[in-house]
Amino acid sequence: MLKLYTEQEYLIPENRRFVFPLLFDLWYAPNTNLVEKYQIVSEIANCDIAVVPVDIARFDAGKKQQKLNDFIDSALNLNKKVWMYSAGDYGKSISVSNQVYTFRLSGFASKLNAQTFILPSFINDPYASFSKEFRTIGKLQQAQIGFVGHASHSFLKKIKEYLLFLNYNSRRFIGEIQTDYQPFYPSGVKRYQYLKLLEKNPEIKTNFIYRNQYRAGVKTEAAKKKTTLEFLENMESNPYTFCMRGAGNFSVRFYETLAMGRIPLVVDTDFSLPLDNEINWEKHCVIAKSNKIAETLIHFHQNCSSEDFELIQRNNRKLWQTHLEREAYFLKIYSIFKTDIQ
Template sequence: MTEKNRKYVFPLLLDLHYVKNDVLKTCYKIVNHIEAANIIVVPLEYSYSMKKYNNIVQDLINQALKIGKPIWVYSGGDFGYSLKNQNVYNFRFSGFKSKLNRRTFLLPAFVNDPYGLHINKEFSTINKQPKPKIGFVGQAKGGFLKYLKELLSFAKTNIKRFVIKQLRDYQAFYPSITKRAKYLELLKKSNHLQTHFILRNSYRAGVKTLAEKHKTTQEFYQNIYNNPYTFCLRGAGNFSVRFYEVLATGRIPILINTDCLLPLDNKINWDKHCLIINEANIKTMPETIVQFHAKLSNQDFLKLQKSNRELWNNYLRRHTYFKEVHDIFCNILN
């Protein structure tokens, strides 16, 4: 397996077959016969595997259904695909909470530990200041031309979905880049906030070389590290990778809720780890942030940063996440 094709592999199998994580080896075991398994895992991303290995995948699923075994399917990418069968549990990054069934498991974006890799320091907390300090580095540009470009990209995606019959859920047009610009401008205008934004005109600032990628990645993480809060809004799919990068850094995400489902929501009280603002209330976002910040003592502020770093380390890394999923499924199977 190479870095190029790892996105097609069910994430759990990366730690069972390729990396062989010691923690997960105590929870999971790959067996040779379907009858001996508690669960059946479709090893490759669903849309990709149905395109490349349709008959094999269908046969595996049919065998699992025949003997009544639960099936785990990984539906990756920005959109994901909803499967309806009662025995299928769908692992995906994206989706709308109001539309997803109870057999959906939201995957966190599995990001690498930024400390030592992108931030040349050890984790430490930031003391509370009178005004909330909010950071953001990323693609955010307003104007009609950018809006039109996003609309054309949306049309292209849906043409592929219908013509090529790609297995991905339909979602309404959402111009995330122009919305980011609008919402960040709302924060910049507030006299009660400190904002430290680096706005890009293109994804990753249009980098072309490894040196440029390294530089912009360091700028990205340094901004998160230097600011206790970071603004997080969905991209093409209804999820934010930045949200998990902020938690990994031990900082506080301000997440704009666009009908989001967050991972392990039956286990994690997300309101204790971030500020979640419904998009319908976006006009009062600055006031909401100020009120949230004012309620925290400096001790609580430091504790929140530490707990977010611990949350990422204990629940949102690939091996720790699937350890939690194992425990959930033990209860389901029993």
């Protein structure tokens, strides 16, 4: 069992949305399998790992930042490992010691340190709210790919994204927020451009539904249910799904595709994926450079046997269940750190 210490005064109802994800499953809604592997202790001297209780962005202002530094220093002085959580689209890794580990959703693979762990997007099982059960799709002569989501070629959309970028980075410059820097990336516009390139290729069958806003801008529960169903039906009926980063350098759709047992075609934006020392990601998805998206998909499809094509779908569904679902991910993290601490 791994013994975790954290500052329990932060584990209040108001912080449910901001806590280190594992703490949610140990404190707010105890998960039976995780409670068997992790124990929260009351004294830092008795722990294996000291866990910063909430998203480190909550410590950005003034004296709060000093509290974060003091927590880290107190753990390091006792030769304890430290886990931190950096939430949101951007995130930040703190490189003060090789004993300090950051868990975050995104970042640039070429810039992340060795103590960074990428978190999957913790989604619910899509089939739990879907009337169909998982099945594989047989290989067709043409690669068939789907997409439902926000993609726009509007010049006004690009301007809006740029203004949001300037606003964010001005706040970052004055120290109001502290995250790693990201260059401007108009994801909605680029996504539209790449989808159109796929549509124009006669060797690819496409099934795309374009939205002008995130989640089609719907407000009512009925409308949300309708658009969610359209999203799931599109993914279920196409063996490949187009995936690309959004504001942050990661894609929730990527994990939804795996959970559905489909094959992500993902644009390489120098992203990093979870548990990459254990998972050979090239066996689960098609990773394409932005200037060779169609060619990469066609080459993969032509060189994949019918048997392997369906096997990949089964393996992707299983991978999500055994490595990327919330409980499964932290059981894997337990195995990594338990071996390291022994």
